[in-house]
Amino acid sequence: MNVLQELEQILLDGDLNALEDNIQKLLASNEYDALYDVANMLIDYGFIGQADFIFSQLLLVFPGEAQLKIDRAAALLELGEEDEALLLLTDISPDEEEYVQALLAQADYYQMVGLAETALSKVREAAGLAPHEPVIQLAQAELLLDSGRYSEAVRIYQKLHEAHDELAGVRLSSRLAEAYSAGAAYEEAIPFYEELLDKEENPEELFGLGLAYYQTARYPEAIRRLEQLLEMDPDYFSAYMLTGQSYAQMNEDKQAYEWFKKGIERDAFDKELQLAAGKSALKLQLPEEAEKHLQEALVLDPEYIDALVTLASLYEQQEKDDLLIELLTYAEADQLEIPLLHAFFAYAYERTEDFKKAYEMYLKAYDGMNEDAAFLDQYARFLLEEGKRDEALPVIQQLVRIAPHEEEWTAYIAQSEEEG
Template sequence: MPAYEQMLQVIETGNLQLLHQQLSQFLLEASLEEQYALYEQLAQLGFLQEADEVLQHLQFLLPDEPQLLIDRAIVLMELGQEDEALSLLLEVDPKSEEYVQALLTLADYYQMQGLFEAAAKRMDEALTILPNEPLLQFAKAELLFETGRFLEAARIYEDLHAHNVQVDDVSLIERLAEVYRAGAAYETALQYYKQALEQELKPDVLFGAAYASFQAGEYPYAITTLEQLKTLDPDYFSAYLLLAQSYEMEEQVEQAYKAIQEGLTRDEYDKALYLYAGKLALKMGKAQEAIQYLQEAIALDPEYMEAIIVLMSLYRKEENYEAIIQLYQALENEQFDWSALYPFMAKATEALELYDEAAKWYDLAYQDFAEDVAFLAEYVYFLIEEGHRDQALIIARKLAQEEPAIENWQHLVESLQQ
């Protein structure tokens, strides 16, 4: 059996000890083509150390081959030896045919590291050498897309699409839809999404089309698309929240509630679904169901601020002041302190006639809510009830200034001045 086929069988066994034993002998006997083919197999299967060993041997035999520098740099990057990899790439002769590939490899590395300016510099250098190479232009568009330069990326994608460029398994129509959606050009994005869906129904494309149509205010199309997505992939969890929101925008609250409940049967760990279910239940007058959903959301994330505020507001509306205090104490036990909750505690302790506590909470809340008219309106009457007329006068004057059209505040100022 030829040595190359024997090595392939050893690789298939996964026996590293046997692989190391036979690799050295193979490198002494095999042809250059067989050695390179073995490197490709090893790298593809994740045997990176062994792949690097083969490349080092090939470099010894072919010290002037630039492709080996690039191949080994890629392997070393995978192994976490970035400094050595970069040194190898910088050794590639700018006059060689492989120099553009080295520049792209450098650009990919810098892009993965978040060094986008360095990546763009290498990309631009490659384009000066091959300005009309479609794959280079596509790579440039991808970099622009990732860095938020959506309009520039879209122009390149548009040009490539107009010239019927094919890029592996990438659909340029889908890319155009995505880049326009990312740039908030939802109507244009939707046009491309519809073209993409004419070619093939894909879950991600269906969701993208639904999102773009929702943002463009085309709620019926969003509903139709998301219902289609549910049929194609019932476990596409993101679809349910957007579907519920679309139904609500069409004032079909019952359908929205049904959609969000269906979503919770698919994904019982999505706090956003519980929050939205709570809001819909409130809208439908189902206070107890709303409380349960909001409690579930907070149980999943004890610091879920939006859910906490909604639940606190509901408790306050229901005049369940004990529940407000219990919820705050539970949060406090988790070392969670948020000044947005102070007005709730102030009102709750006041309602329960815990006036010293209420005074403390009102004072704390005033630091962040000194411009909040609703809070000030409660605070001023609390101060009056507690006999702090001088402080109440300061608050009353502020209210009269903030809402001069409301005569009640001016009357209150005059009363306190007397």
């Protein structure tokens, strides 16, 4: 058993003290090649700090060794010592053989600290020095994909895909499918998802393909792939939502509702599934079930505006004024900049004869609801009932502007002009 094997066995046995003792013995014996191999083994097992220590000791012996600088910089990046890592990498000069590798390592650094354009410039410099190196082209495509420049990434992935199925552990058809989908080119993504699934079925690609079919309005094919996914992995929660949405797009509301409920059975804490189930129940004229789902969504997230508006709309339709006022007051809807909720408040307060609050809410709602004829009609009648004729007139005039065939109100305006 050689030194590397012995140390690996010690590592597997979990004897860290013995590991440390043996590393110190190697350092004292000047077995530098063995030390380098041990450092790389430690990295493979996740012992980055110990590997960095070895690299630092080796650099004391070989201070000009570029590969050691790159290796230690990679370890330092893993340890969060980015500045020290960058100093090592920038110490490698352009005339050294490892310069291209150093540029790629610098790109990793800049990407890690959020400087995507600088990272990309380093990769492009490396590509200029080694234009036919596919791994560098791949690195460039990966950075373009991460920075949202999907069409540029696709061009490079396509070229690489012509010569390689896989490169540096990356399946190029997978990246093409991802890049096309991220750029909303779903039709172009579909053949690459199909290519991947012909070789091996896995949940991520099945979902991606299902989403691509959904986005291209091929709902039966989306459902087929999503159901296939859920047979493989019943806990792939987002697939329940997308399956239900696919049925909803085909106006198969009962099937949609069943799929949303199946998703809730697997994950009752998904507020979006609760909302989708609530809306489906409303379409199926199941108000009690809808109310339950919408209330659950708001329990999960009291600031979930879509659920709040939908439940408030349900209470408004049913004229459940006490529940409506309680809901909106609890949610502090009067503080939200949502005119429809202010209108609901106004209607509820008017029906419960709290006319002062109703007036306040009508005023809040008006600017955002002045293109809604039904709201304007109700607001105008309220103002007239309250004896606020001067305020009612501009509301009625606005109503007639957007609904000129409202004879009652055109006659009112004409009468007002005669009286005026």
